[in-house]
Amino acid sequence: MSLAAGADTDLVRACLRQPVSRTPVWFMRQAGRALPEYRAARGSGSILSAIGDAALAAELTLQPVRRYGVDAAILFSDIVVPVHAIGFGVDVEPGRGPVVAEPFRAASDLARLRPLEPDVDVPHVAEALRLVARELSGSGVALIGFAGAPFTVASYLIEGGPSRTFTRVKSLMHSDPGLWVQLMDRLAAMAVASLRAQIGAGAQAVQLFDSWAGSLSPDEYARFALPATRAVIDGVADLGVPTILFGVGTGELLGLMGTAGSDVVGVDWRVPLHEARRRVGAGHALQGNLDPALCVGPWPVVAQATREVLASGAVDADGTGHVFNLGHGVLPEADIGILGAVVDLVHAESARG
Amino acid sequence: MSLAAGADTDLVRACLRQPVSRTPVWFMRQAGRALPEYRAARGSGSILSAIGDAALAAELTLQPVRRYGVDAAILFSDIVVPVHAIGFGVDVEPGRGPVVAEPFRAASDLARLRPLEPDVDVPHVAEALRLVARELSGSGVALIGFAGAPFTVASYLIEGGPSRTFTRVKSLMHSDPGLWVQLMDRLAAMAVASLRAQIGAGAQAVQLFDSWAGSLSPDEYARFALPATRAVIDGVADLGVPTILFGVGTGELLGLMGTAGSDVVGVDWRVPLHEARRRVGAGHALQGNLDPALCVGPWPVVAQATREVLASGAVDADGTGHVFNLGHGVLPEADIGILGAVVDLVHAESARG
Numbered sequence: 001m002s003l004a005a006g007a008d009t010d011l012v013r014a015c016l017r018q019p020v021s022r023t024p025v026w027f028m029r030q031a032g033r034a035l036p037e038y039r040a041a042r043g044s045g046s047i048l049s050a051i052g053d054a055a056l057a058a059e060l061t062l063q064p065v066r067r068y069g070v071d072a073a074i075l076f077s078d079i080v081v082p083v084h085a086i087g088f089g090v091d092v093e094p095g096r097g098p099v100v101a102e103p104f105r106a107a108s109d110l111a112r113l114r115p116l117e118p119d120v121d122v123p124h125v126a127e128a129l130r131l132v133a134r135e136l137s138g139s140g141v142a143l144i145g146f147a148g149a150p151f152t153v154a155s156y157l158i159e160g161g162p163s164r165t166f167t168r169v170k171s172l173m174h175s176d177p178g179l180w181v182q183l184m185d186r187l188a189a190m191a192v193a194s195l196r197a198q199i200g201a202g203a204q205a206v207q208l209f210d211s212w213a214g215s216l217s218p219d220e221y222a223r224f225a226l227p228a229t230r231a232v233i234d235g236v237a238d239l240g241v242p243t244i245l246f247g248v249g250t251g252e253l254l255g256l257m258g259t260a261g262s263d264v265v266g267v268d269w270r271v272p273l274h275e276a277r278r279r280v281g282a283g284h285a286l287q288g289n290l291d292p293a294l295c296v297g298p299w300p301v302v303a304q305a306t307r308e309v310l311a312s313g314a315v316d317a318d319g320t321g322h323v324f325n326l327g328h329g330v331l332p333e334a335d336i337g338i339l340g341a342v343v344d345l346v347h348a349e350s351a352r353g
Numbered sequence: 354m355s356l357a358a359g360a361d362t363d364l365v366r367a368c369l370r371q372p373v374s375r376t377p378v379w380f381m382r383q384a385g386r387a388l389p390e391y392r393a394a395r396g397s398g399s400i401l402s403a404i405g406d407a408a409l410a411a412e413l414t415l416q417p418v419r420r421y422g423v424d425a426a427i428l429f430s431d432i433v434v435p436v437h438a439i440g441f442g443v444d445v446e447p448g449r450g451p452v453v454a455e456p457f458r459a460a461s462d463l464a465r466l467r468p469l470e471p472d473v474d475v476p477h478v479a480e481a482l483r484l485v486a487r488e489l490s491g492s493g494v495a496l497i498g499f500a501g502a503p504f505t506v507a508s509y510l511i512e513g514g515p516s517r518t519f520t521r522v523k524s525l526m527h528s529d530p531g532l533w534v535q536l537m538d539r540l541a542a543m544a545v546a547s548l549r550a551q552i553g554a555g556a557q558a559v560q561l562f563d564s565w566a567g568s569l570s571p572d573e574y575a576r577f578a579l580p581a582t583r584a585v586i587d588g589v590a591d592l593g594v595p596t597i598l599f600g601v602g603t604g605e606l607l608g609l610m611g612t613a614g615s616d617v618v619g620v621d622w623r624v625p626l627h628e629a630r631r632r633v634g635a636g637h638a639l640q641g642n643l644d645p646a647l648c649v650g651p652w653p654v655v656a657q658a659t660r661e662v663l664a665s666g667a668v669d670a671d672g673t674g675h676v677f678n679l680g681h682g683v684l685p686e687a688d689i690g691i692l693g694a695v696v697d698l699v700h701a702e703s704a705r706g
Contacts (some may be wrong), residue, residue: 112395165684167646174647174654214602217622217644249567251604252623269570270605291570293520294527301527 009316011072011142015264017285017321023310023350025343026073026144026247029329030064031076034336037053037063046162047092048084051077058131065141067336068343072205075198077125079209080156082190083293085121086114086195086260088157096162103160103168107179109175118197125194126201135201145203147194148247149210149232151225157183166215167171173224184228192235199239207244208232208262214249221253226260233261244287250326253278269327273313285321286313290342292326295334302338306345324350364425364495365557368595368617370638370674374664376703377424378696379497381599382682383417384429387689390416400445401437404430411484418494420692422700425495425558426485428551430478432501432562433509435543438474439467441510456513456521460532469543471550475499478547479554486555498556500547502563502585502598503540505577510536511576519568526577537581545588552592561585561615567602573645574606579613586614597640601681607632622680626665638674639666643695645679648687655691657699677703 010024032038041059042050050056060076080098082091089101089112104112118126133143151169156162158169196204210276213225233243245257246266257265258280265284267276269291276286290309294302306324313322324346330339363377385391394412395403403409413429431450437443442465443452457465471479486496504522509515511522526533549558566578586596598610599619610618611633618637620629622644629639643662647655659677666675678700683692 011494036633059655165646165648167684167686169648170644171649171651214623218625249602270567270602272571291523293518293523293568296520296524298524298528331520333520 003343009071009140009142009204011144011323012242014320014323015205015244015285020320020350021350021352022347023313023322023324024142025324025346026070026072026074027064027068027326027330028338030068030070030074030339031060032330033332033338034330034334035063035067036039036237036336037067047078047094048081049139051081052124054127054131057124057128058135060296061128061132062135063134067126068340069347070141070343072144073136074146074207075125075129075132075203077128077146078154079146079211081122081125081192082116082147083113083153083157084165086190088112088117090156093161099161100157104154104157104183105172105282107176107182110179110182110186113183113186113190115186116193118193122194122197126197129198129201129203142204143202144205144207144244145195145198146207146209147191147198147207147211147232148187149225149247150184150191150228151216152210152212152247153187153191154183155215163212166212170216170220173220173232180224184224185231188228188235190229191232195232196239199236199241203241205244206236207246207266210221210245210247213247213253213257214251214268216253218252218256222256226256230260237261244323246287251279255281258284264323266325267327273309273322285323287323287325288313289325289327292328292331294333295326295331295338295342297335297338299338301342303345306342307349309348310349362424362493362495364497364676365595367673367676368558368597372673372705374678374705375700376666376675377495377579378677378699379423379425379427380417380421380679380683380692381427383421383423383427384413385683386685387683387687387692388420389689390420400407400431400447401434404434405477407480407484409486410477410481414481415488416487420689421696423494423696425497426489427497427499427560428478428482428485428556430499430500432479432506432564434471434475434478435500435547436466436506436510436540438485439469439543441465443509446514452514453510454497457507457510458525458534460529460535462558463532463535463539464535466536466539466543468539469546471546473545475550479550482551482556484552494630495557496555497558497560497597498548498551499560499562500544500551500585501540502561502566502578502600503544503581505563505565505571505600506540506544507536508565508568510582516565517539519565523569523573526573528694530577533577537577540626541581544585544599548585548589549592552589552594556594558595558597559589560599560619561599565598566600566610567604567621571605571609575609579609583613590614595638597676604632608634611637617676619678620680626662626675638676640676640678641666642678642680645681645684645687648679648684648691648695650688650691652691652694655695656698659695660702663699663702685690 598615
């Protein structure tokens with residue numbers, strides 16, 4: 001029932017380049033510290049505990065829908081939840097991100113990456129999605145699930161935490177490509193299992209976050225990241241929900257990302273959407289790409305930038321094939337009044353007849 | 354005398370797209386923690402103290418020439434040295450970078466940015482350059498001076514330290530473009546004063562580091578960063594030494610950077626040099642662009658990547674117009690044996706007749 005409802009949302013229609021009543025808009029990391037109700041509900045507990053509490057995760061997922069009037073909820077979760085759940089030893093440090101106590105360094109570490117059994121390992125994820133889907137049923141607001149793309153998840157496992165240079169992950173992929181493929185295979189299988197379970201529990205679209213792919217040269221992306229990303233997208237294709245592939249700093253990679261099989265390619269703020277469309281190639285919707293750093297104001301600048309994104313983003317003359325979003329996640333210092341005004345402006349300017 | 358000697362180096366000739374005996378090579382941040390002799394000479398003192406000690410700065414500048422056999426020495430210094438010298442209140446924290454006690458926030462902060470008088474404010478810079486120039490005289494090794502481009506220096510002054518999002522700097526440029534122009538004017542004048550003094554003391558080429566320009570959209574770069582960068586390059590044009598303009602993540606900006614007036618445009622590892630050449634346009638040499646993250650090994654991967662950069666970098670059939678470098682600075686964990694082998698390989702593969 002939720003699937004049928006979801007298929008009838010502007011978000012899903014835009015992903016599939018079908019006619020929409022207005023351009024749908026949501027924000028990556030829309031559930032987060034910019035919202036006072038988020039800070040109140042989260043308190044000071046760990047993010048992984050909050051994700052593990054299905055009722056709390058559902059509430060955090062719904063808060064930005066109420067606050068901003070966005071066209072999609074995205075499950076409150078994290079890309080490291082599956083590897084955490086199978087006991088790899090991952091934590092998420094406030095203000096820093098995922099950290100790994102014993103990073104992946106050698107073939108012997110493969111044994112620490114057993115397959116994910118979503119019903120057993122992350123039952124709270126499906127439970128949270130069911131709670132949210134029930135709330136959103138019939139509202140026209142879509143529910144998005146997500147996973148980390150294998151390269152980006154691997155970057156945390158190998159580097160042991162956030163990195164600016166990705167030295168260790170690049171060293172491993174180049175020095176032991178056989179081991180790299182085995183690692184990618186396992187992470188791809190985990191992402192597929194996670195996404196299939198999320199879709200089964202009510203996710204009406206799924207996004208694959210390959211956030212750090214932009215650190216790779218085009219050759220590296222083609223050899224070491226794209227095949228596993230493609231495998232994840234192929235692995236959910238039979239379920240018939242739209243797929244979105246996103247990364248930051250991917251200007252040089254958009255053509256390759258366009259071959260990964262997703263319905264939508266997400267673009268950061270560096271590449272205007274009309275240029276991104278040329279690089280990605282035909283047959284895709286685009287998602288993006290207002291600079292999140294602008295969302296501290298002043299509003300006239302944000303309004304103008306929003307209009308430029310709308311003008312640049314329409315894939316065809318009817319304005320379909322564009323999901324409005326930021327070019328990366330909402331920043332903690334963002335002005336939530338401005339984010340709400342962006343939603344209103346996108347809706348007003350894109351309303352069809 | 355040193356100027357005449359410098360004009361007769363492969364580095365200067367390559368910058369000017371003149372015939373070279375072989376492709377010159379140097380590494381950004383070649384003087385640094387990857388070198389044991391650097392760690393021994395630096396000890397645990399602050400980097401600004403080391404820069405202020407002309408004899409030590411000269412020694413640190415020369416170490417990588419001896420170790421790697423590179424074709425250029427670059428002055429051991431930092432882009433915040435001028436603003437530090439005039440008393441803005443900048444420090445450089447180990448492992449973090451420049452930090453500012455009282456960041457630039459309002460028009461009243463302009464008063465804290467008086468003009469730089471190099472002879473009075475940073476006499477150690479010219480002294481260090483003279484010491485290095487004397488050592489290098491007749492060696493065929495060029496001496497490079499540098500400054501921070503106004504946008505990148507401003508990003509530290511406004512954010513108060515390194516940033517991933519540049520929220521405050523973007524907010525200021527958009528919300529108060531008049532103040533932004535005044536700030537850019539002052540920082541451009543300081544960079545010009547600094548570079549002119551460096552050239553007077555023996556620098557035979559100068560690099561302008563606009564390291565974080567890649568955080569800007571093309572429109573933002575054109576409006577808020579490029580004019581001041583152009584002013585700096587114009588401000589040293591009469592001195593007749595080659596200018597190099599460099600930034601990271603600038604794939605979308607290369608065409609604009611090609612209009613800044615520099616002889617050379619530096620490119621990070623994300624854009625193959627033959628593609629960068631198309632974007633930058635005719636009339637420029639290129640510098641780059643081996644991925645610094647590769648320089649931990651294994652060597653066969655580095656060797657292949659080095660050959661690909663050489664093949665991609667030659668601006669014309671004679672192989673001129675290319676300065677081999679990394680796509681960003683040497684990482685502390687780089688293998689110095691590999692860096693030396695890169696120099697040897699570049700020299701061997703590019704030797705003419």
